[in-house]
Amino acid sequence: MDVWADSGQIQGSRESQQDSYAHLEWKKGHDLLILTDGMGGAAGGELAGRIAAEEFRNTFLESQEENPRRRLLAALDGANNAIYAEKLHNSALSDMGTTLIGAVVVHDMFYWVSVGDSPLWLITNGQIIRLNADHSVGGLLDMRARAGEISWEEAKQSHQRHILLEAVQGADLEYIDAPAEPHPLQPGDTVILASDGIETCSLDELLEIVTTGRPSPSDIVEAVLEAVTSHNRPGQDNATLVVYRYS
């Protein structure tokens, strides 16, 4: 793969791999990044994530929309409709759904659309910043802690953190993170799309990996997956990351 992006994944302790991802140069100077984390049982989870990633990519590539944000939203529609269609003729899969992060870099502008709780991180100027909304109870709790309404301890210790508030599942989407303005990138910035299995590592660990030495995206993928694995976490979820370096 090109130097500017790489990706990888581990299955963890789960019975199957239900994360999907893609990164490609859509046209010169325009890079498309996709990550999905499927759910809904053994068959459904993998299928939902894969359908969503593939349809998102195909719809994005074929779309007539010039505006990157609108193009991303059109692609999200494509993914959502594809899951709806699949559910229509297979009622056994009625539970399936997926998170989705779709991002496109247009020159130095970073556009994204995100549904669910898969994290999108930007590492810039020695900091790690989460760019996208966290559509889970955990995300809600963090927002309340940030606003000073509850303590951080209360937020982080809650056993309900994992509950998702939105997913791409062939139904109307009420939570979509698609900011009106893109985020400008600086040369040297690193963007990471990840499934939440990667969050076995702390933000500190991730920041350390990205900012120590001059790791390439491939180096980062390898180091992060190794770090996740070395935590030996019981029940480790599928963990996937797409690493993009803007230069």
Place this chain on the structure above:
Amino acid sequence: MAKKLNLDGLPEDVPSMLPKKKTDLFRDLDITSDEGRNLQNVPEEPPTRVAQGKMGRQPAADPFLHSSSEPKTRIALGARKPVQPPKSALQQETAADVPSDPVVGWVVIIHGPGEGRGLQLGAGQNTLGRGAKARVRINFGDDEISRDTHAILTYDPKHNKFYIQPGVGVNLTYLGDEPVLTATPLSHGDKIVLGSTTLRFIAFCDESFTWAD
């Protein structure tokens, strides 16, 4: 018809956190803007703590780690079988995007971060600022531009005239070489400087055209 959340099986405290209208939640908190986004480095999260001392006490879980190794659960959204195709996310956004006010002019960044970009102006007051609340958002990396209202560029449709006036905060705005200290008439081609960013004002409405025609 907005879908109702199925709150069965959820712990008591979760429903109380949820807003009445689901769509308001993330929008109101504007967490995708600078204000809401966690732009601080990690310190905002609580540091890992390990309980010390007494036997039999569990060490405090690393608060950053998810406490559960269960696969994702989610709130059921009512009927499991899809009954009709989902609403288009793009169309919903399109409806929100349709400008209720037509363009009356532009400011084009001719020097500084974001150079080359043109930003649209509408009738009435156009707040210029770096943050998400600015009507004309100049957010390309110039930190000397105030987040909220650095300056206000006004189009008066009644008299077909443009003005610029200072906003709130400490940062000055320059019209050509002079600081803008009160509302000042603006002419096509004028240069406006905010921080390190120079804008050229382009009037669309003028003697030969207004939207009232």
